[in-house]
Amino acid sequence: MTRKITLNNLHADEIQKMLKNKEFSRLVPKTCSLCGNREGFDRRMFVVEGLQIKDRDDEKIHGILKDFLRQRMLIERICLKTYGPKWIIDTARCTKCFSTDVVYDIDWKDAEMWNRVGKESNMAGKELKNDFEAFKKKMAAGKRS
C-alpha cells in the first residue's frame, strides 16, 4: 500500500502561535551555516499530513521529507517537530544571506528548560546554567590556545 504524504503551508499568524509555544520552541534556529549569522531568521513551517507518531524515528521518512523540501522548495535544512498529534516541519532562512541552511539547537536562554533539567538531576536550574556557561567559556578558551 502506498501512503500519501502531503505538506500544508502554515500561515504567518499560525506560525506566530507555534513560536509562542514553549514545547515547540525548545529547538530554535541558532546559526546560519553559510555566513555564521546568529540572529534574525525568517520562519516557514509546514504541517505534514499522512504520517503517524510511530514514524517519528523512521530515518527513511526523514530522508524523503528532507529531499522533497530541498528539491521542491529549495530549503536546505529542516527541523522536524511534533506538536500534539501533528507533524510540523520547521525551517528558517537567514535574513542576511538568505541561506536556508540554518542549524537548530536547544534554546539555552529558556529558564524553564534549566529548571526542568535541574529537577531531573537534583540541581537548581540557575546552578546548572552557571555550570554550563563556565563549561562553554572553558571550551572557548581551550580552542583559542
Ligand SMILES: [Zn+2]
Ligand atoms: Zn546567512
